[in-house]
Amino acid sequence: MPALNSAILWDQHGYPDPRIRWHHHREIEFHLIREGPGTMLIGDAMVPFSAGQVTMIGPDIPHMWLSNLGVERSFPRRDVFCQVHPQMLERLISAVPDAVEISSLIARSARVISLSGRSATVAGQYLERMGEHSGLRRLADLVELMTTFVETPSDEWKPLLLHDYDTSRIRNNGAGEQSDDGMANDDRIGDAISYMALHLTDGMLNLDTVAEQTGMSPTSFSRRFRNVTGRTFSDFARRLRIALACRLLVAGDDPIAAIPMQCGYTNLSNFNRRFLQETGMTPSEYRRVNRAGTAGAAGNV
Missing domain, CATH: 1.10.10.60 (Homeodomain-like)
Structure with a gap:
């Protein structure tokens, strides 16, 4: 989440990275993929991605990007993103009537917005620029970034989900609860998904093998996997x-x-x-x- 002295979190990282896991948060996220192809796991969808993908993800929608590692074993500059709490944007809209268009943008983000063409290029530039700025200049970058999403022509944006994601199942399924050894089960499932992505072509990829990788029994793993992802392992x-x-x-x-x-x-x-x-x-x-x-x-x- 954003630091206490800022309403906006900006960060970047490569792949693989320990922070990459199946997760969700209350903050709205704007995300740029700089390097490499792969698969984006988002809500109940799986979407191929390539360098230049820019997305806006609504609150509490679980997500994870898995790169395809072939000859290149890593992508050291893969991700750049910013996060902002929806309450901050709501206060901005309340204080500045000119910002009312942000409301419809937030509503659209419940299906996850993906940009293409020139709009994606411009949005990516604003995301990169945030890393060079702080304070008021970073806020100005955020406003420009959101304006880009608002003004994107219909042929340069699309929803990645076919319907609004039901975030109630995230809040009600016990996501993030601690196991007996204090490790969050969501993290274990994130580790399991990463392992699956790296071993998709292995003939031995099965529930028992992946459960063993997480230190859970097959029965516990199967139940927890379905609770967290909404799908069976197979x-x-x-x-x-x-x-x-x-x-x-x-x-x-x-x-x-x-x-x-x-x-x-x-x-x-x-x-x-x-x-x-x-x-x-x-x-x-x-x-x-x-x-x-x-x-x-x-x-x-």
Whole structure:
């Protein structure tokens, strides 16, 4: 959260980093990805990302960015972001009627806003500039950043979630409770998701193996995983694999028949069936539509 002497938190970090985990917070977050492709886990969606992605995430929406580590084993400058509490923005709106457009922006952020084109470039520049400023100048950068989101043309923004995320399940599912050894279970699940992302193509990736990595019994891990993520372990793993396939289909040139093996599938027909189930398209349709630039939010899994 922001420091006591500031209403705005600005920070940056690379990948991997111990701060990267499946988490949520009351603050609204503006986030820029500087380096590398990967999968963004956001609410109940999984979205391929690439360098230049700029998003605005509403309060209490869980999120996590997982980079695809191939030849490069790290991305030292991957993330830059700022966080601001919605109450601060509400006070700004109350005191300055000219800022009323921020209200509709906050409402839209419940579905997570992703920018593209020139708007993403401009928003990313304001996020970077915040790191050079403090005090009033940083506040001015925030206002310019929000203005960019407000004024973005309809063809340069899209929601990443198909509906407003139900944050009540975050507040009611016991997220963040402490285990017997004092370690937050949310952190354990975040570690589990990171492990899954790094071992998607392993034939031994299963619930028992991942539970052992977290120091939990399979039964406890399975129950806690579903409470925190809202999905079963097998469902989550399948969606991670399909999200990786989506990125490979759009960003790469490998034949479609070669992609299942890169995502942990040994059976082409099983991959095709699962892909159609998750995306509503065949792999060839997905590649054609997304490369044509007409997919809208079709990248969501």
